[in-house]
Amino acid sequence: MSAETLVCRAGIEGGDSAFDDREARRISRASYRMLRLVTDLLDVARIGYGRLSIDKKPSDLNLLLEDVRDAFTPVAHAKSISLDVNSNVGSETVLLDSDRTYQVLANLLANAIKFTLTGGHVEVEAHRDDDELQLSVRDTGPGIAESERSAIFERFHQLPNQASGGHGLGLYICRAVVDAHDGRIWVDSVLGRGSVFHVVLPVG
Numbered sequence: 001m002s003a004e005t006l007v008c009r010a011g012i013e014g015g016d017s018a019f020d021d022r023e024a025r026r027i028s029r030a031s032y033r034m035l036r037l038v039t040d041l042l043d044v045a046r047i048g049y050g051r052l053s054i055d056k057k058p059s060d061l062n063l064l065l066e067d068v069r070d071a072f073t074p075v076a077h078a079k080s081i082s083l084d085v086n087s088n089v090g091s092e093t094v095l096l097d098s099d100r101t102y103q104v105l106a107n108l109l110a111n112a113i114k115f116t117l118t119g120g121h122v123e124v125e126a127h128r129d130d131d132e133l134q135l136s137v138r139d140t141g142p143g144i145a146e147s148e149r150s151a152i153f154e155r156f157h158q159l160p161n162q163a164s165g166g167h168g169l170g171l172y173i174c175r176a177v178v179d180a181h182d183g184r185i186w187v188d189s190v191l192g193r194g195s196v197f198h199v200v201l202p203v204g
């Protein structure tokens with residue numbers, strides 16, 4: 001049902017608040033997905049033109065991890081997946097683009113939760129070692145075959161037989177953001193057991 005139809009129905013039929021709430025949530029989810037797609041497509045265009053810039057600033061890693069935890073705990077719990085965020089990053093600020101780093105973590109976490117079955121476990125770890133920040137996102141999902149582990153970072157690449165609801169752009173953008181930081185990103189995985197995505201960023 002379109003937004004216009006919804007407004008008309010609400011006007012004609014008067015308040016059915018359960019119906020309104022459900023439809024409002026549905027419209028809000030659809031708008032969010034559309035916004036994500038537009039933002040991802042813009043990023044893909046920027047990458048294509050060599051224009052994906054990053055803006056390194058003193059950043060509070062604990063705040064960044066808290067934001068990630070707050071945003072994704074409800075998403076994980078809605079699928080009965082437990083989510084842990086462990087960190088030893090300390091309280092000093094470090095130099096990085098925190099919005100872009102959030103984007104990387106959010107993409108990896110969204111995948112981990114999306115591809116892990118109900119009842120599974122997802123874990124984020126953050127370690128700071130001098131001028132290097134190491135991040136990892138571990139899941140108990142289906143795993144990724146060795147032959148696919150570099151291809152999944154290509155534009156539009158999605159594994160067959162995996163209903164994702166996405167467009168295969170998330171990991172491509174993650175890799176570009178990490179490259180722009182002169183960092184590294186890769187995945188370790190055991191088929192049938194799960195995957196661990198690793199990101200290493202220089203933060204000096």
Ligand SMILES: Nc1ncnc2c1ncn2[C@@H]1O[C@H](COP(=O)(O)OP(=O)(O)O)[C@@H](O)[C@H]1O
Pocket residue numbers: 107111112115139141142143144152157158159160162164165166167168169170171172195
């Ligand atoms: N944690 C994961 N476990 C298993 N497969 C994954 C995981 N993350 C990514 N993949 C695979 O890599 C593909 C590309 O991921 P991504 O670029 O984020 O695209 P999307 O999430 O839109 O499908 C996914 O479609 C999926 O096949």
Ligand SMILES: [Mg+2]
Pocket residue numbers: 107110111166170171
């Ligand atoms: Mg994705």
